[in-house]
Amino acid sequence: MTSNTPVSFEVLTEGADHARVGVLKTQHGVIPTPAFMPVGTQGTVKGLTPEQLRNTGSAICLGNTYHLYLRPGTDIIDQHGGLHSFMGWPGPILTDSGGFQVFSLSNLRKVDDDGVDFRSHIDGSLHRLTPELSIAIQQSLGSDIAMCFDECPPADASQSDVQKSMKRTTAWADRCIQAHNAKGQALFGIIQGGLFEDLRIQHAKELIEMDFPGYAIGGLSVGESQSDRVRILDVLSDKLPFEKPRYLMGVGRPIDIIEAVERGVDMMDCVLPTRNARMSTAYTGEGRLNIRNSQFRSDLQPLDKNCDGFCCQHFSRAYIAHLIRAKELLAHTILTFHNLRHFQRLMSEIRTAIRDGNLAQLRIREEKLQNKE
Amino acid sequence: MTSNTPVSFEVLTEGADHARVGVLKTQHGVIPTPAFMPVGTQGTVKGLTPEQLRNTGSAICLGNTYHLYLRPGTDIIDQHGGLHSFMGWPGPILTDSGGFQVFSLSNLRKVDDDGVDFRSHIDGSLHRLTPELSIAIQQSLGSDIAMCFDECPPADASQSDVQKSMKRTTAWADRCIQAHNAKGQALFGIIQGGLFEDLRIQHAKELIEMDFPGYAIGGLSVGESQSDRVRILDVLSDKLPFEKPRYLMGVGRPIDIIEAVERGVDMMDCVLPTRNARMSTAYTGEGRLNIRNSQFRSDLQPLDKNCDGFCCQHFSRAYIAHLIRAKELLAHTILTFHNLRHFQRLMSEIRTAIRDGNLAQLRIREEKLQNKE
Numbered sequence: 001m002t003s004n005t006p007v008s009f010e011v012l013t014e015g016a017d018h019a020r021v022g023v024l025k026t027q028h029g030v031i032p033t034p035a036f037m038p039v040g041t042q043g044t045v046k047g048l049t050p051e052q053l054r055n056t057g058s059a060i061c062l063g064n065t066y067h068l069y070l071r072p073g074t075d076i077i078d079q080h081g082g083l084h085s086f087m088g089w090p091g092p093i094l095t096d097s098g099g100f101q102v103f104s105l106s107n108l109r110k111v112d113d114d115g116v117d118f119r120s121h122i123d124g125s126l127h128r129l130t131p132e133l134s135i136a137i138q139q140s141l142g143s144d145i146a147m148c149f150d151e152c153p154p155a156d157a158s159q160s161d162v163q164k165s166m167k168r169t170t171a172w173a174d175r176c177i178q179a180h181n182a183k184g185q186a187l188f189g190i191i192q193g194g195l196f197e198d199l200r201i202q203h204a205k206e207l208i209e210m211d212f213p214g215y216a217i218g219g220l221s222v223g224e225s226q227s228d229r230v231r232i233l234d235v236l237s238d239k240l241p242f243e244k245p246r247y248l249m250g251v252g253r254p255i256d257i258i259e260a261v262e263r264g265v266d267m268m269d270c271v272l273p274t275r276n277a278r279m280s281t282a283y284t285g286e287g288r289l290n291i292r293n294s295q296f297r298s299d300l301q302p303l304d305k306n307c308d309g310f311c312c313q314h315f316s317r318a319y320i321a322h323l324i325r326a327k328e329l330l331a332h333t334i335l336t337f338h339n340l341r342h343f344q345r346l347m348s349e350i351r352t353a354i355r356d357g358n359l360a361q362l363r364i365r366e367e368k369l370q371n372k373e
Numbered sequence: 374m375t376s377n378t379p380v381s382f383e384v385l386t387e388g389a390d391h392a393r394v395g396v397l398k399t400q401h402g403v404i405p406t407p408a409f410m411p412v413g414t415q416g417t418v419k420g421l422t423p424e425q426l427r428n429t430g431s432a433i434c435l436g437n438t439y440h441l442y443l444r445p446g447t448d449i450i451d452q453h454g455g456l457h458s459f460m461g462w463p464g465p466i467l468t469d470s471g472g473f474q475v476f477s478l479s480n481l482r483k484v485d486d487d488g489v490d491f492r493s494h495i496d497g498s499l500h501r502l503t504p505e506l507s508i509a510i511q512q513s514l515g516s517d518i519a520m521c522f523d524e525c526p527p528a529d530a531s532q533s534d535v536q537k538s539m540k541r542t543t544a545w546a547d548r549c550i551q552a553h554n555a556k557g558q559a560l561f562g563i564i565q566g567g568l569f570e571d572l573r574i575q576h577a578k579e580l581i582e583m584d585f586p587g588y589a590i591g592g593l594s595v596g597e598s599q600s601d602r603v604r605i606l607d608v609l610s611d612k613l614p615f616e617k618p619r620y621l622m623g624v625g626r627p628i629d630i631i632e633a634v635e636r637g638v639d640m641m642d643c644v645l646p647t648r649n650a651r652m653s654t655a656y657t658g659e660g661r662l663n664i665r666n667s668q669f670r671s672d673l674q675p676l677d678k679n680c681d682g683f684c685c686q687h688f689s690r691a692y693i694a695h696l697i698r699a700k701e702l703l704a705h706t707i708l709t710f711h712n713l714r715h716f717q718r719l720m721s722e723i724r725t726a727i728r729d730g731n732l733a734q735l736r737i738r739e740e741k742l743q744n745k746e
Contacts, residue, residue, distance in 0.1 A: 326415040
């Protein structure tokens with residue numbers, strides 16, 4: 001990493017298949033990879049203080065450009081000197097481009113080659129997002145890693161629609177590069193191409209020619225089957241530059257994470273651990289448990305007897321079941337902390353397993369847990 | 374404190390009027406007095422982990438017998454070895470007797486000399502609370518300080534009604550003493566007598582003869598005027614044994630706390646700081662601020678520039694205003710922490726002011742803030 005490079009990445013260990021252990025360095029800290037990135041949509045990982053987030057073992061968190069642009073607005077975050085200071089999180093931050101949210105959350109969107117018109121899901125107000133505006137917002141947020149503004153077609157889009165949207169995404173990526181000039185921030189490209197192997201290969205090639213410091217795989221985790229996702233990851237696993245970090249967007253369940261890592265993915269994000277927490281579901285070594293179920297009302301065990309998090313050191317399932325019934329906020333905090341700690345313990349196990357050459361065993365364990373559901 | 378005494382109390386400094394700095398020692402820790410005790414109604418101070426509660430500077434917290442008896446029930450807490458273990462709070466706990474809640478929260482209550490029939494506010498189920506059951510529950514909860522089961526008449530009760538209820542409270546206090554045998558737990562008496570000075574004096578005398586290790590002043594903070602409350606505290610200030618701790622139940626605002634301390638009160642509890650937090654109100658050196666107000670949306674200042682709490686070190690009013698609008702749980706956690714830290718900083722200032730002989734100045738400051746509202 002030269003002093004002009006906002007992020008640097010190094011593969012430390014190559015494991016079986018394409019799995020690798022690495023380290024991603026940013027100006028706000030170092031991220032061991034493969035890394036799971038909790039989602040802090042509105043400038044907070046729901047229910048946790050920054051210190052608690054750090055204590056889950058999370059090295060980096062996400063911020064959502066779409067949400068923060070609409071509320072509180074870029075001006076206010078800018079006045080704080082950026083998102084790190086606004087939310088009191090001193091570690092690395094990755095911001096998405098707003099593209100995915102515009103296509104999934106907003107109303108009345110109208111896409112043309114220049115950008116997207118949409119209505120806010122909060123108050124119905126009319127907005128227009130372009131590659132240039134997305135980059136301007138992300139530069140104002142001051143994230144360590146910004147993402148190119150892309151068009152994300154639905155999982156069932158036709159080949160010609162995907163091709164059209166891919167072409168637009170390439171043109172937008174070029175405009176993002178032109179618009180981007182924040183020194184401390186890296187800009188990652190996003191590879192689209194849907195479930196079409198030849199399109200994925202073609203789009204990867206187009207973006208690799210643009211020489212981004214990192215590549216995201218977009219357009220997956222949008223409703224496709226597990227086998228389709230794995231098929232696309234297989235195709236990309238030896239097409240992406242070895243020396244650059246690879247980020248699979250929106251994935252996923254523990255088994256999905258391992259399958260992605262086996263195909264060379266270094267970074268992932270997903271709302272599953274935090275969203276499940278708010279629905280009273282805990283990830284454990286026995287699989288997912290819904291603590292609202294009556295059997296847990298008198299269960300004196302911790303959520304997971306092998307978990308080192310403060311929740312499992314101090315609280316029983318019965319206590320958490322009580323908090324849920326009593327509608328106490330602390331239930332959300334405890335379960336969110338626990339689930340993120342569970343995911344970060346899994347990532348740590350994954351990194352060790354790659355080094356020790358037994359990632360397959362970890363996959364088999366998680367497959368069994370998944371098949372129980 | 375002999376090894377058989379569950380709590381000991383020592384007055385370290387006598388200040389102006391009846392104010393005193395002391396120390397209350399329990400088997401779970403030491404409490405500097407005058408002390409403010411946050412309310413953990415359902416086995417949690419709403420929105421805070423035990424560690425965060427500790428970091429507010431709180432040395433002791435309250436648990437509510439009525440709520441915990443109804444949900445999750447004594448059996449479950451018993452199986453955890455008591456409330457400390459159930460809620461993961463290693464510090465001292467005081468439990469109320471359930472009396473006040475039965476009279477204020479439940480439906481269809483019917484009082485006789487033996488006890489109270491009432492319906493649960495949760496599910497309408499029928500229950501009967503007696504002095505013996507209240508003590509049994511509190512012993513099962515394993516609090517450091519238990520309270521006698523008392524009858525709490527409304528603020529506008531007639532002298533004869535108050536007298537009748539006082540007589541019953543004395544009889545119940547006697548039954549509580551008979552029923553109480555937990556070695557690690559102190560049982561405090563509760564002085565009733567409404568707003569009638571002669572009744573207060575008479576009831577104090579009756580309870581002092583029973584030789585409790587501490588005395589609570591009940592039946593205040595139930596809607597009476599500030600001057601009525603001060604009048605009763607004035608009457609009691611030289612009637613209660615100097616060497617025993619005095620606990621004013623349910624008080625209060627910062628100004629009320631100081632006025633009580635000036636009349637010899639050592640301990641207080643109140644839901645104001647935590648309840649106000651959930652209504653977006655922050656206590657500050659400028660008075661109470663409702664952070665929902667639009668002026669705070671772009672206010673880069675901390676809640677209180679003189680506060681040493683982690684919230685004021687890391688978060689701006691604008692960030693908290695954003696969290697409130699975005700309906701993020703963290704808003705409650707931050708404001709609850711902050712308000713409790715504010716109250717504990719006030720208690721620390723009070724203890725210092727008593728030692729330095731300038732408590733009156735502190736009172737004048739808080740009177741001015743109160744009069745701004």
